[in-house]
Amino acid sequence: MSGLAQMVDEVRARLGGRRWLIGVPYLWYVLLVLIPLLIIIKISFSEMLITEVASMLTWRQGWPSLHLNFDSYVFLATDTLYFDTYLSSIKYALATTLICLLIGYPFAYFMVRSPAHVQHTLVMLVMLPFWTSFLLRIYAWKIMLADDGVINALLIHLGIIDGAIQIMNTPTSLMIGMVYSYLPFMILPLYANLSKLDMRYLEAAADLGASPWKTFWLVTVPLSKAGIIAGAMLVFIPAVGEYVIPELLGGSDTLMIGRVLWDEFFSNNDWSMASAVAVVMILLILLPMAILNKYQTEAAR
Amino acid sequence: MNNAFAKSWMIAVYAFLYLPIITLVVYSFNASPLVTVWSHASVKWYVALMADDDLISAVKLSLEIAFLSALMSVFFGTFTAFALNRYRRFSGRTLLSSMASAPLVMPDVIVGLSLLLMLVSVQHWLGFPDRGLFTILLGHALLGAAYANVVITSRLREMDGRLDEAAMDLGCKPFQVFRLVTLPLLVPALVSAFLLTFTLSFDDVVLSSFLSGPGYSTLPMVIFSRARLGLNPSINAAATVIISVVTIGVIALSLYQARAARQRKREMALVYSESNQNT
Numbered sequence: 001m002s003g004l005a006q007m008v009d010e011v012r013a014r015l016g017g018r019r020w021l022i023g024v025p026y027l028w029y030v031l032l033v034l035i036p037l038l039i040i041i042k043i044s045f046s047e048m049l050i051t052e053v054a055s056m057l058t059w060r061q062g063w064p065s066l067h068l069n070f071d072s073y074v075f076l077a078t079d080t081l082y083f084d085t086y087l088s089s090i091k092y093a094l095a096t097t098l099i100c101l102l103i104g105y106p107f108a109y110f111m112v113r114s115p116a117h118v119q120h121t122l123v124m125l126v127m128l129p130f131w132t133s134f135l136l137r138i139y140a141w142k143i144m145l146a147d148d149g150v151i152n153a154l155l156i157h158l159g160i161i162d163g164a165i166q167i168m169n170t171p172t173s174l175m176i177g178m179v180y181s182y183l184p185f186m187i188l189p190l191y192a193n194l195s196k197l198d199m200r201y202l203e204a205a206a207d208l209g210a211s212p213w214k215t216f217w218l219v220t221v222p223l224s225k226a227g228i229i230a231g232a233m234l235v236f237i238p239a240v241g242e243y244v245i246p247e248l249l250g251g252s253d254t255l256m257i258g259r260v261l262w263d264e265f266f267s268n269n270d271w272s273m274a275s276a277v278a279v280v281m282i283l284l285i286l287l288p289m290a291i292l293n294k295y296q297t298e299a300a301r
Numbered sequence: 302m303n304n305a306f307a308k309s310w311m312i313a314v315y316a317f318l319y320l321p322i323i324t325l326v327v328y329s330f331n332a333s334p335l336v337t338v339w340s341h342a343s344v345k346w347y348v349a350l351m352a353d354d355d356l357i358s359a360v361k362l363s364l365e366i367a368f369l370s371a372l373m374s375v376f377f378g379t380f381t382a383f384a385l386n387r388y389r390r391f392s393g394r395t396l397l398s399s400m401a402s403a404p405l406v407m408p409d410v411i412v413g414l415s416l417l418l419m420l421v422s423v424q425h426w427l428g429f430p431d432r433g434l435f436t437i438l439l440g441h442a443l444l445g446a447a448y449a450n451v452v453i454t455s456r457l458r459e460m461d462g463r464l465d466e467a468a469m470d471l472g473c474k475p476f477q478v479f480r481l482v483t484l485p486l487l488v489p490a491l492v493s494a495f496l497l498t499f500t501l502s503f504d505d506v507v508l509s510s511f512l513s514g515p516g517y518s519t520l521p522m523v524i525f526s527r528a529r530l531g532l533n534p535s536i537n538a539a540a541t542v543i544i545s546v547v548t549i550g551v552i553a554l555s556l557y558q559a560r561a562a563r564q565r566k567r568e569m570a571l572v573y574s575e576s577n578q579n580t
Contacts, residue, residue: 018388021383021387025377026393028443028446032416036419037415039422040418125315128551129318129319132322132548133500133521133540133547135506136536137322139325139524140324140325143325180317180321183314241408242408244506247529248529265414275414278414282411292402293398
């Protein structure tokens with residue numbers, strides 16, 4: 001009997017633990033992720049009064065009446081500035097992803113091939129800039145790229161150019177900053193993936209007469225697909241909405257949607273418009289996020 | 302692919318990652334405020350930092366927020382990691398895991414805007430919270446919890462499940478298993494999650510800008526507003542201080558973790574060899 005009582009106790013204790021363990025994080029994320037997202041969707045369909053958002057639901061003769069206001073979306077669709085900005089954000093984010101992959105893949109591959117005792121240090125050296133302030137590292141590029149900056153001074157000193165060339169506040173400076181900031185996000189998942197690669201496949205390919213180059217393209221790259229996708233998504237998604245880098249390194253003509261959202265909110269005080277810009281941005285990154293989620297769950301298995 | 306090519310590729314990438322930081326540090330000791338003119342080495346910008354009241358009060362606020370939000374991040378991150386790893390099946394598990402990873406990848410401006418508009422609605426109904434320390438804290442804790450979840454999850458996955466089972470077989474209650482077995486093994490992950498979320502909070506400018514109210518400027522907000530206007534020697538000096546502290550911290554942490562991992566391995570080997578002798 002006491003055995004049964006103990007079992008009942010245990011089951012009850014476990015269920016109690018389970019309820020808390022799942023309930024606490026659930027409440028946290030519903031309050032701080034889900035509800036805020038629903039609220040911006042709601043506000044994007046609301047009319048903007050001068051200091052606050054108009055109420056959507058009004059009571060008319062005892063019946064609720066819902067006001068959906070599509071002004072913000074109509075404006076988004078008709079003003080070509082927004083369309084151009086979304087397009088150019090995607091363009092910059094894609095270019096960043098591609099360049100990060102071109103630099104990061106060989107790098108991760110060489111890291112894995114390095115002697116085992118230095119690998120830990122090599123990984124640490126990639127992660128260290130990731131720990132030091134992102135903002136300060138972007139600011140550091142201002143010193144490098146300014147008209148009177150280090151790179152111009154160096155080029156003039158070497159006699160390669162006569163006068164300062166403008167790098168700052170151009171798409172070039174923006175791209176340098178983006179690639180620089182997001183490169184570790186590409187390298188680390190690729191490294192994690194490649195270091196788990198079964199070397200016997202490579203040996204088998206070599207035994208069967210494939211050249212190292214052919215082995216690389218036909219065996220290594222396809223096997224590291226999950227790492228490539230994870231890295232690409234981790235770079236692409238935040239890059240689309242990046243605000244700080246275009247603000248500090250980009251020019252007034254390098255359009256990025258994160259900056260437009262910021263201005264709608266802080267300069268124009270138009271919450272409804274800012275929310276609509278955000279909602280469309282979420283729709284754009286939903287597919288990449290779903291792909292990332294799928295590969296992460298697969299990798300976890 | 303030959304070795305020389307591999308080596309030069311790696312050196313080039315490391316140079317790309319480190320040269321801007323090194324330049325920043327070097328120029329913080331330049332007496333001239335102009336980048337191109339190196340007059341002579343000087344610590345005058347560091348001396349000027351001491352008198353920079355805006356910067357000093359921003360540092361205090363940032364440290365306070367970073368410490369508290371890191372504690373909150375580790376707390377909620379641990380909960381999330383346990384819920385997602387201990388229970389493979391429950392209704393809404395996919396929703397929880399998507400919500401937990403959303404702050405990691407979603408652009409900061411969206412997280413900031415949506416959180417702020419939620420907090421404004423709450424304030425509308427309840428009269429609190431006012432924008433300031435608490436609201437910034439919530440934003441940082443949300444972002445931090447998502448990162449802490451990743452760090453703690455990876456540790457939970459590599460932990461030996463047999464130890465928990467052994468403890469339960471020996472009569473431990475679930476909570477005792479957690480307190481006596483799981484938690485001690487998890488400490489290194491909790492420490493690195495704390496430090497990571499601390500630095501994330503100390504570094505954040507976008508969430509803080511959305512969530513802050515008048516009178517609450519964090520250090521990155523002050524740096525950002527100065528950097529927008531152009532190059533500023535005071536930032537170079539402040540940056541050098543921050544970068545040195547973080548670098549020393551990260552190196553110390555990695556040494557501590559390497560030692561902890563070695564010790565754990567030794568202890569495990571000892572336990573298994575003893576149990577083999579007994580049987």
